[in-house]
Amino acid sequence: MNSAFNWHRCGSENFKLISSSAGQYEIRSRAASANRCPFSFVTWQTASRYKMYAGSYDQLDAGALPEALGFAELRAQIVGQAFGDVLESAVGTGLNLPLYDASRLSSFTAVDISPGMLREAAPRAEALRRRLSGAEQQRQQQRQRSEAAGAADGTAGPGVQLLVADAAALPFADRSFDCVLDTFSLCVFERPAAAVREMARVLRRGGRLLLLEHSRSDNPLLGAYQDLTNPAVQPMSKGCAWNQDVKGMVEAAGLRVVESQRHLAGTITLLVAERV
Numbered sequence: 001m002n003s004a005f006n007w008h009r010c011g012s013e014n015f016k017l018i019s020s021s022a023g024q025y026e027i028r029s030r031a032a033s034a035n036r037c038p039f040s041f042v043t044w045q046t047a048s049r050y051k052m053y054a055g056s057y058d059q060l061d062a063g064a065l066p067e068a069l070g071f072a073e074l075r076a077q078i079v080g081q082a083f084g085d086v087l088e089s090a091v092g093t094g095l096n097l098p099l100y101d102a103s104r105l106s107s108f109t110a111v112d113i114s115p116g117m118l119r120e121a122a123p124r125a126e127a128l129r130r131r132l133s134g135a136e137q138q139r140q141q142q143r144q145r146s147e148a149a150g151a152a153d154g155t156a157g158p159g160v161q162l163l164v165a166d167a168a169a170l171p172f173a174d175r176s177f178d179c180v181l182d183t184f185s186l187c188v189f190e191r192p193a194a195a196v197r198e199m200a201r202v203l204r205r206g207g208r209l210l211l212l213e214h215s216r217s218d219n220p221l222l223g224a225y226q227d228l229t230n231p232a233v234q235p236m237s238k239g240c241a242w243n244q245d246v247k248g249m250v251e252a253a254g255l256r257v258v259e260s261q262r263h264l265a266g267t268i269t270l271l272v273a274e275r276v
């Protein structure tokens with residue numbers, strides 16, 4: 001992961017690809033550029049777009065309409081299943097972070113292509129880090145009581161990291177995580193199938209992929225309507241292609257689908273898959 005610690009310049013923005021150590025989230029700019037932009041032009045355009053959306057994202061995507069459509073409950077349902085070492089792909093402003101059950105997590109890592117979105121996510125990441133530390137201290141105290149030995153160190157606690165990275169080229173070794181979660185982002189990736197393959201690659205055997213995504217309806221008429229309107233819908237919806245075959249991409253990546261729920265006439269898919 002070390003190359004991720006270098007400075008990069010993309011368009012007008014200089015940034016460091018790493019953030020976080022015990023409550024510090026460094027997604028900073030600096031005056032001089034160093035390395036070439038590591039992302040494709042299209043992907044960097046997406047990052048620039050999301051830099052503009054960052055400030056208003058929560059009002060739109062966690063506001064009255066998504067609430068009325070039941071997105072908040074669906075988010076809670078999928079995020080609540082995360083356990084162990086967790087990677088969230090395209091975390092955005094971190095809307096999911098308050099929904100994790102800290103007592104089930106060992107560590108939390110999140111990537112996004114947009115430093116602007118990650119800046120918005122930083123306070124939620126810090127709150128999650130505190131919850132994870134609290135849960136870890138409780139576990140240590142329980143162990144101490146049952147073993148009557150050893151001192152709880154109570155210092156660093158489990159890690160929380162935010163990284164600027166492309167979901168289709170994750171800077172992690174194979175089999176690094178117990179769970180990979182992605183919500184409402186596959187539809188905006190330049191290379192969604194490659195991103196799903198990356199999610200599968202970094203999962204441990206028995207690990208879980210947790211998805212909540214826009215998807216092509218299984219109703220043929222509605223599906224055809226989505227195909228027809230997608231070129232017009234995409235530019236109006238922050239680049240979201242709302243007609244993707246989510247289950248097909250997951251199966252093509254070699255994962256075993258253990259649960260697939262369709263919502264809103266099949267245009268939203270909640271899916272759990274396992275790496276066998």
Ligand SMILES: C[S@@+](CC[C@H](N)C(=O)[O-])C[C@H]1O[C@@H](n2cnc3c(N)ncnc32)[C@H](O)[C@@H]1O
Binds near residue numbers: 047091167
């Ligand atoms: C619609 S938002 C969803 C954010 C968050 N997952 C949520 O549920 O609110 C899409 C996110 O994908 C990120 N993104 C787009 N292309 C990406 C890529 N290639 N790699 C990583 N993140 C990407 C954007 O910056 C944005 O934060």
